[in-house]
Amino acid sequence: MTPALDLLLTTAGGANGHHRHVNGHNGVNGLKKRVDGFGTRAVHVGSEPDPSTGAVIPAISLSTTYRQESIGVHKGYEYSRAGNPNRNALEATLASLEAGGAYGLAFASGSSTTATVLQSLGPNAHVVSVNDVYGGTFRYIRRVAAENQGLEATFLDLENATDEEIVASFRDNTKLIWIESPTNPTLRLIDIKRVANLAHSHPSRPLVLVDNTFLSPFYSSPLLLGADIVLHSLTKYINGHSDVVMGALILPESNADIAQKLRFLQNAIGAVPSAYDSWLAQRGAKTLHLRMKQHGLNALAVARALESASGVEEVIYPGLPGKTASSKRKNELAWRSLSAHARKFIGAEEGDRPPAEGFPFSGMVSFRIRGGQTEADRFLTSTRLFTLAESLGGVESLAEHPAQMTHASIPPAERALLGIGDNLIRLSVGIEEQDDLIEDILQAISNATGL
Numbered sequence: 001m002t003p004a005l006d007l008l009l010t011t012a013g014g015a016n017g018h019h020r021h022v023n024g025h026n027g028v029n030g031l032k033k034r035v036d037g038f039g040t041r042a043v044h045v046g047s048e049p050d051p052s053t054g055a056v057i058p059a060i061s062l063s064t065t066y067r068q069e070s071i072g073v074h075k076g077y078e079y080s081r082a083g084n085p086n087r088n089a090l091e092a093t094l095a096s097l098e099a100g101g102a103y104g105l106a107f108a109s110g111s112s113t114t115a116t117v118l119q120s121l122g123p124n125a126h127v128v129s130v131n132d133v134y135g136g137t138f139r140y141i142r143r144v145a146a147e148n149q150g151l152e153a154t155f156l157d158l159e160n161a162t163d164e165e166i167v168a169s170f171r172d173n174t175k176l177i178w179i180e181s182p183t184n185p186t187l188r189l190i191d192i193k194r195v196a197n198l199a200h201s202h203p204s205r206p207l208v209l210v211d212n213t214f215l216s217p218f219y220s221s222p223l224l225l226g227a228d229i230v231l232h233s234l235t236k237y238i239n240g241h242s243d244v245v246m247g248a249l250i251l252p253e254s255n256a257d258i259a260q261k262l263r264f265l266q267n268a269i270g271a272v273p274s275a276y277d278s279w280l281a282q283r284g285a286k287t288l289h290l291r292m293k294q295h296g297l298n299a300l301a302v303a304r305a306l307e308s309a310s311g312v313e314e315v316i317y318p319g320l321p322g323k324t325a326s327s328k329r330k331n332e333l334a335w336r337s338l339s340a341h342a343r344k345f346i347g348a349e350e351g352d353r354p355p356a357e358g359f360p361f362s363g364m365v366s367f368r369i370r371g372g373q374t375e376a377d378r379f380l381t382s383t384r385l386f387t388l389a390e391s392l393g394g395v396e397s398l399a400e401h402p403a404q405m406t407h408a409s410i411p412p413a414e415r416a417l418l419g420i421g422d423n424l425i426r427l428s429v430g431i432e433e434q435d436d437l438i439e440d441i442l443q444a445i446s447n448a449t450g451l
Helices: 038-044 085-097 110-119 135-149 163-168 192-200 253-269 275-285 288-308 325-337 340-346 373-380 412-418 434-449
Strands: 009-011 020-022 103-107 126-130 152-156 174-180 207-211 229-233 247-251 312-316 364-369 398-400 424-428
Touching: 038 085, 038 288, 085 103, 085 247, 085 275, 103 110, 103 253, 110 135, 110 229, 110 247, 110 253, 126 135, 135 152, 163 192, 174 192, 192 207, 247 253, 288 312, 288 364, 288 434, 364 373, 364 434, 373 398, 373 424, 373 434
Parallel strands: 126 152, 126 174, 174 207, 207 229
Antiparallel strands: 009 020, 103 247, 229 247, 312 364, 364 424, 398 424
């Protein structure tokens, strides 16, 4: 069995928000102490019973300010922008769930998280980004950071680029490599370990950031693959109930200085989540492992059904082996990149080959319907359970048209190069009953295409 690399002892820090894992902590007589698994940490870390009341669920602390015994003498909190019990508890949970994580920082949105990271690079920096990047990230780089801080960006196909092409994109002022894997919405997979090795061996030694939103900490552990920073839109899978807009960063112990800088900006810029939103997101995180298992099982079943539908040109789901050499390579990379806890869920042994029937790999499925925008629009208005809406990762199933919705800010010519055509549809497969979801998808395809 794959070693449980994610089993790390967690201790929650105080009001400074430094929530740290202790690797290899020694227990009695110097023996390595057994560490709790993913689901146990999700339920308990950051949710220790209240010492004064015994409450097993943290109270919501709405106070914006805190009494000081004398100047600078207090119980760890001064002002809620700098630290709040609910936000700190959530940050402890996040640091615990992202394998290899030591520091968790929560923000008011995924976009403000992106903005804080890019502002931390300073003026006239250069970043290399995967070309199939989330539309909001593309917009911030091109229309905000480029104009306001002189940020330069190279958008590169990190899935298919050679080592030489990746290294050639680095400059003396390259400070960050921005990876999404899988990408949104074409679900391209990036070999994080390969890119991290190239970046860290280059003289400019840029940081490697991985947006892990699509897989969540359950299916992927980017820090263990060499990433320096992991980003999440907590709005999506980690909260999981479509009722919170939030973002987060998680960093390893080795990047304590970067975490400190980002912590300063978190407070100075002030894009912090409310106590109530933090409480909701922590509540959502408690069931992350259960939800991600069902998201994955349902998505795999939907992807298989789509493969058999005559009204579908192509199905994109990294958990499926596919029918082309490219899709098979993607499937093998997805298999290699699975976290230890996801492998355990699937029942895989070290060295096993990917299952011929495919395997769960989060809940995102994209496909190309036969036809164009007319057929796509008809499909999206014919579904009963898949709601036409942006966002993803909630318990309910959603469907959207990237070219007209989430990626409309990307110029049409660039969308075409990325494969974001008028017939591309993105699904966020929820946790409803499999048979109901499959029936809904197939009837909508038939209605849209007549096939």
